[in-house]
Amino acid sequence: MYQLFHERSVSSAGGYNPPEFHRLREGLRQSIDKITAYRQTNTRALLDSHLLIGLLQSLNISLFLPVEIYVDKVSDVMDGIVTALKLTSPLSGGKVHTEGAFYRKRGERIGVEEIVIAHEDDFDIVHFKNNWRQYDPIRVLHHPCSDLALTVPDGRVTQSLTGYSVIAINVPMLAAQYYMWRHERREIERRESPRTTGQFLMEVPLPNMLYTHVEIALLNRMMNLYFDRPNTNIRNSHPFALPDYSAAIDQVLANFLRVVVPRKLDFDSLISAFPTVWHRDFHEVIQLPDMAYTHQMQWAVMLARMDLVRWLVRQNHEQQGDRNRAYLSKLRFYLILNDNGKLLHQRLNPVQYGRAIAAIEDDIVPYL
Numbered sequence: 432m433y434q435l436f437h438e439r440s441v442s443s444a445g446g447y448n449p450p451e452f453h454r455l456r457e458g459l460r461q462s463i464d465k466i467t468a469y470r471q472t473n474t475r476a477l478l479d480s481h482l483l484i485g486l487l488q489s490l491n492i493s494l495f496l497p498v499e500i501y502v503d504k505v506s507d508v509m510d511g512i513v514t515a516l517k518l519t520s521p522l523s524g525g526k527v528h529t530e531g532a533f534y535r536k537r538g539e540r541i542g543v544e545e546i547v548i549a550h551e552d553d554f555d556i557v558h559f560k561n562n563w564r565q566y567d568p569i570r571v572l573h574h575p576c577s578d579l580a581l582t583v584p585d586g587r588v589t590q591s592l593t594g595y596s597v598i599a600i601n602v603p604m605l606a607a608q609y610y611m612w613r614h615e616r617r618e619i620e621r622r623e624s625p626r627t628t629g630q631f632l633m634e635v636p637l638p639n640m641l642y643t644h645v646e647i648a649l650l651n652r653m654m655n656l657y658f659d660r661p662n663t664n665i666r667n668s669h670p671f672a673l674p675d676y677s678a679a680i681d682q683v684l685a686n687f688l689r690v691v692v693p694r695k696l697d698f699d700s701l702i703s704a705f706p707t708v709w710h711r712d713f714h715e716v717i718q719l720p721d722m723a724y725t726h727q728m729q730w731a732v733m734l735a736r737m738d739l740v741r742w743l744v745r746q747n748h749e750q751q752g753d754r755n756r757a758y759l760s761k762l763r764f765y766l767i768l769n770d771n772g773k774l775l776h777q778r779l780n781p782v783q784y785g786r787a788i789a790a791i792e793d794d795i796v797p798y799l
Contacts (some may be wrong), residue, residue, distance in 0.1 A: 445707065447683075447704050449683060451682070451683060455676050456708050459579070459676060461757070462673045462674065463581060463708075463709075464668055465671070466669060466673075467639065467641070470583070470638040470693055471634050473563075474630040475587075477585065477587075477632055477633050478586075480530075481586065482528065483532065487511065490508065490512065492505060492508070501607065501610050502603045502607050502685065505604075505606040506551050509549065509602045509603070513525075513602070518547045518549040519547060519549065519727065519731045520722070520727070520728070521722055521724070523549075525546070525548075526723060526778065527779060529542075529545075531586045533545055533584040533585070533598055534584050534596045535586060535597060543575060543592050544596075545595065545597075546596070546734060547598045547599075548572075548728075548731055550720035552721050554566070554604055563608050563611040566608060567642045568600060568604035568608055569599075569601075569636050570598070570601075571596065571598060572597040573647060573736075574596040574651075574737045575651070576644070576663060577651035577655050577662040578663045578664055578677070579675070580666065580668065581641055581669075581673065582668045583637055583641065583668075584596075584637065585632075587635060588665075597734055597782075608635060609631055643709075643710075643716060645708050649707075650716075651738075652681065653684040653688065654742045655686055656681065656684055656685060657742060657745075662677075681703065684706075695754060696752075696754065697754040697755055701743070717739065730774055730778045733776075737787070737795075741790060744795055744799060745794070747759075747798075748798040766795075766796065775787050775788070
């Protein structure tokens with residue numbers, strides 16, 4: 432599935448963008464800006480056992496090096512750390528994390544299961560040094576939320592959700608962000624109490640996950656409309672009120688299904704047409720890291736893309752579209768190559784595996 436959905440449609444670039452969505456987009460952006468600004472001045476504690484604290488503390492690289500050399504050294508040592516923490520990468524199959532780090536509160540017996548991909552995509556270090564607070568080294572590729580409460584995925588809030596999430600962490604970028612934060616704090620901490628690694632995570636990278644979180648929430652909300660499923664209903668977890676755009680967003684999404692989907696677009700054009708809040712188009716949102724997609728990676732990619740593929744093949748079948756034959760052929764070949772998802776058996780427990788196989792056999796294969 433990593434070979435699909437790479438090409439943006441020139442005709443649809445920018446997404447479905449009706450006038451009424453302009454106000455909603457700006458409102459959601461302002462809400463996220465308010466949350467990130469609050470988190471930067473009102474930091475909270477994070478449990479020392481959190482996955483990300485373990486990741487950063489395992490690096491053990493001097494913060495007195497130039498940042499460019501620091502980033503290179505992180506790339507040199509990250510493979511062993513990624514394997515030890517059971518993250519997923521080209522060299523490490525990883526596991527499904529159930530201890531709670533992002534969408535599952537730590538200690539909860541039932542909740543969202545988390546697949547964490549670690550990678551080292553290149554980034555412009557010169558631009559980064561001047562804009563490091565705006566970068567999002569932890570990106571969400573999939574989550575089960577469809578509410579617009581904009582809950583920061585920091586593993587502290589009980590969300591009463593099940594399902595799974597797929598998270599991609601750019602390890603050198605996250606480490607570089609921590610490096611820049613530590614250097615900024617040096618001067619401040621001459622007159623204030625020092626802050627911890629956990630406070631850094633709660634202040635910058637975890638709130639910045641909302642940039643991709645909100646986009647996936649919109650996609651989930653649209654698919655719920657299409658399949659006539661209820662949306663998740665999460666209470667506002669912030670200490671201030673935020674506008675509720677849910678009803679107005681639903682109207683935009685309903686119009687998208689009514690106006691855009693019947694055009695029988697190819698899959699890439701349809702993805703390009705989907706409305707976005709922060710990104711140029713939805714291709715940017717679902718973009719996978721630039722890495723080798725080895726056997727160890729395939730299961731995580733399959734789960735990251737499964738819900739989107741379920742919707743794409745179903746709407747194509749119902750619209751009787753004929754522009755997606757090449758895509759459907761690639762999907763058939765991919766499933767045959769991976770024995771209709773049997774590779775998932777190596778990474779998932781019996782219940783998880785049963786759900787995934789049922790989704791493939793019932794919701795994808797009949798529409799190929």
